[in-house]
Amino acid sequence: MSRSRALLAATAAAASVCALALVPTSASATVSGDVVVNEVYGGGGNSGATLTNDFIELHNNGSTAVDLSTWSVQYISAAPGATTTWQVTALTGSIAPGGSYLVQEAAGTAGTQALPTPDATGAINMSGTNGTVALVNSQTALTCKTAADCAADTTVHDLVGYGTAVVHEGTADAPAASNTTSVSRDANSTDTDQNGTDFSAGTPSPVNSGSASASPSASASASASASASASASASPTATAGTVRIHDIQGTTWISPLNGQTVSNVPGIVTGVRASGSTKGFWIQDPNPDSNPATSEGVFVYTGSAPTVAVGDSVLVSAKVSDYYTLASGTTTANTSNLSVTELSAPTVITLSTGNALPAAIVLGPDTVPSTYAPDLGGGNIESTPITPTRSALDYYESIEGMRVEVDDARVVGPSDSYGEQYVTTKPTEKVTYRGGTELTAENATPSGRLEVVADNGTNPEVSVGDTFTGATIGTIDYSTYGGYLIAATSLGTVKSGGIAPVAAKAGSAKDLSIATYNVENLAPQNADSKFAALAQGVVTNLAKPDIIALEEIQDNTGATDDGTVAADQTIAKLTTAIVAAGGPQYSYRSIDPVNDQDGGQPGGNIRVVYLFNADRVSFVDTGAASVNRSTTGTQVYKLHGEPALTLSPGRVDPSSYAWTSSRKPLVGEFSFKGKPVFVIANHFDAKLGDQNADGRYQYPQQTSALQRTAQAQILHDFVQQILAIDKKSDVVVLGDLNDYQFSPSLTQLRTGTGDGTGKSILTDLISTLPVNEQYTYDYEGISEVLDHILVTSGVSKPVYQVVHVNSEFANQTSDHDPQEVQFKP
Structure with missing residues (x-):
């Protein structure tokens, strides 16, 4: 996956206004206005106890739900020594405003009464009399062991020391507890950061999130x-x-x-x-x-x-x-x-009841301004007045929460697993040849594009080019991932646009065919159906390319972070599926990355891999087997007057800062009918961390672009070294470059200068297509380019095709579309 959404998709979230908001962190020395430690009991299961388990109860004094999925409760003994460590119980879910949250800890051998159903479960054996409990907005164990150090730790959200604990808030500990008493706050869960006055000892009274009496304020x-x-x-x-x-x-x-x-x-x-x-x-x-x-x-x-x-x-x-x-x-x-x-x-x-509803605002082709967002030099739009005629963002803010209607809305972004899809209110705006809406310049988001989510959770499973005929009606909301949407109370009737997967035209036997395909975190643990679908795409839609550069091949244990880096099982499962689909038995070349150094899904160790049909093309293996190719870069040198590589397969400058937490390029020399072809497969740094194009900072900062531009410069210089020996060399640079054809990084790759003033040594083939065909990906309803094939001038008369099989469809095998070039070396 290439855009920020790819990482976020791991977290199931409704694409609607999210009152389930995270709250800014606070140190333990700051009064907590939201979630606090409300009650602590460490005598569970001890002699004389009624309850069988220790517990920690939280309470939310705030007016908004708080997401606890990255939080924890932690415990340390009353007088920690040099080797004493905090014990951690990870939390899940959220805590409602005015609600409670119960964490069950270790059990003893006594007691007759179980706790109410806990919201989280740990195994911490807390002292029944003295100790410290912290609420932490991370799941990393604390290291502080004094009250001052813990007060300075910004991950500590709240803290209570009871009995004789060294670590506590305020000037004194909460009272000591016992096997029959807990320490708890008053009925209003008051927090003044004075443990000695905020807490008192009394009968344990655990309350979970489902209890009717979860919170005095909620009850009130x-x-x-x-x-x-x-x-x-x-x-x-x-x-x-x-x-x-x-x-x-x-x-x-x-x-x-x-x-x-x-x-x-x-x-x-x-x-x-x-x-x-x-x-x-x-x-x-x-x-x-x-x-x-x-x-x-x-x-x-x-x-x-x-x-x-x-x-x-x-x-x-x-x-x-x-x-x-x-x-x-x-x-x-x-x-x-x-x-x-x-x-x-x-x-x-x-x-x-039964009143007529206010009339819906009809969003026609001319209703929303043609400018999506104003250029504020990176400034915060929220510091400016709402000006409905200035931009689409302004306009939608001016009608936030109001009823709107879109008639005969064409789908420009397919349904995802959350039932989110995108339509356009401007049917003639930057239309692709298959019915999408295209991005044609930086910061030029099509202003007609608008997300639609059925408020009852219905997933219509629409694809690009389909139409919601009639009226789609709902209220203007804002997505968890950013961007305005219609929370639809009714959807128009779906009419199919009839698009079908593209099948590439097979080249002649005299032509070499090379494809690139991001297969989206492919691992042996994926369903067999994914491997079968990918294989069918290679055989039928890509017409059995001679060489395929694959991106996002994971190691043999997938996302399990166990130190495994080999991917031979992943590759074997795919090549076997290709044979079963009627394709050739592909050979492969790959270089295993250093564990956890190449970014992507944690533990997955994604990398680029070559598949090639050895009956059609041969791989030129060079370099000693003993060389560590993960960390040693290949070099270009002259051999018999022709360019050659010291390592093939090899990596391009893998130790450069430009590849930090990013995939390293894989370069290999192939021979087709006795003629050398250099192929450089890539997966550039993703757009993670960039500001939201639908958000408050306009235009948004794209901090990730700096790393991609540095990566592009390294590749440009590498290609230049090959051409310096033979300017007619056939060099193909391809892969998921995570950037647009008009971006500074692609300009840097082609010309060696971000402003394009340098001489171009590569042709980006996507730019040779008609404008309405220049896309390889559909991101939140925008057809755009992330995947590229670039060639040197030695590549004569290339035939280039983007093979749309995924990004425009509701049911996808990958989120990227592959592409292919055919030429005669």
Whole structure:
């Protein structure tokens, strides 16, 4: 996988506004406004105990759910010595606002009563009287052993030392516990970072996330809600407050009322999300103001299945919050996503049911501005006023939470496993020859492209070129991965666009055929069906190329990080499947990477590999077998007046900083009908870490481009060395270069200068196709180029084809499309 989404896909997440937000970290010396250690009991199973297990209970004092999937609770003895270490229990899932979370620890031999069903389970045997428990926003064991050091550790979110513990918060420990008593906070879970006053000893009272009494504040909220509902029934004269939705949304990206509590905000329920991690509903004011910059809709986050229905007229009292939808591993501080204004911890009064809904805004070809995002020199768009005519981002922010409609919407990005797909509101905008929408320049995201997700979880499994005929209607939301979307309450009827997988035209027997294919983390543990589909693609769609450069071949144990680097089993399983599909018995050449040094999925040790049909082409093996080719680079030298390699197969400058945590190029010399052909297979650094093109910083920083440009320079210089010996040499540079045909890195590769002023020594074959065919990948509804085949001028009359078999389809074998070149050396 090549884009940032590839890594994130490992974390199942709804592509909708994510009130399940991670919260910025805090040191133990800072009062925790959200999750705290609420109760600690270390006497479980001890003599005289009723409970069989030790436990740690957490409580969320905040108004938003907190993702705990990368967090832990940790324990250290009261007086740690030089060899004492923290014991760690990893957490999973999340903790709801006002909710509790129970961590079960070690059991003793006594006790008669099991804990409530725990939310996480560990095996820490805590002291019943004295010790320290920390809540940590990582799963790495702490190293601090003094109160001062732990207070300075920014991964410590909360901490309680009880009894005579050396490590504690504040001036004193919490009281000592016993086999029959725990230490716990007061009924409001107050945290002042003074363990001595925040905690008291008492009867253990473990509460898990599913308990009705999970939280005093949650119970109070539920009671208030019930009371409000009762009052609505008894008092039909309940009246709206003074604040309206457009006051909450305001003319700024962050609500002018952010953090404040609002009362009896009126609205009509326009959509309900009763499943997933972000349960809630949308309301819209049927009486809008006259300002086009202020939205009339807003999401109400409930955290549980809402009891309202579409068409209800309601009054909502809640806290106004601007949330940043966060993917795994990000926090509010480091995400480049835009914020979403929501109402949280609501109480709801239903005034009436069955009301007409506000009319949906029809998104036609001219509704959304033609500019997707403004150029702010990298500045934060959230610091500027919302200007609906300036850009698509501005426009969608101005109608955030409101009902919209797209008629006869053509699909430009296929359905994924989460039921996410992309359509265009501009049917004639940069159309590809198969119905997608194309990226044709840097920072030129097509402004008509818009994500659609059915709010009931339906996956329509559409492909590029299909159409949702009729009306697709829903509310404007923002994706976990960034970008505005329609949370659709209804989808149009699917009409197939009829695209079929492309089959390459086979070359003549006199031509050499070379292909490149990113096979997406291929490992022996993958289903046999994936190997069969890849094999069928090689045989049928690529017409049995003579040479194939494969990217993302994993080692024999796949993502298991056990030190294995060999990939012979992965390769054998694929070549066997190719034979079974009617293809040739391919031979291969590869160089195993140094363990965990080439990036990609942790433990997978992805690398590039050559397959070749030895009946058609031979591989020129050079260099001593004893050389460590993983770390020793091949060199170009003159042999009998012709260029040759000291190592074939070899790697190009593998020790350079440019290849840090990235795949090293694999170069090999082949011989076809007695003529040498140099092939350099690549998988450049991915776009991980770049700012979101759909986010707040515009234009976004592409920090990964620096490494790709350095990689491109090394390859350019290597090709130049071959051409310096024979300017007519046949050199093919190919693979997943993770960048566009117009990018600085591809310019650097072709010319040796990022501005293109140097002489081009390579032709990027994707640029020889008609503009509407220049793509190899579909990323979030944008047809773009990541995979390339470049050739030197010695390659005469190349026939080049992109073979679309994956990226445009709902059911994919890989996320990349292969491509092929045929020529006569």
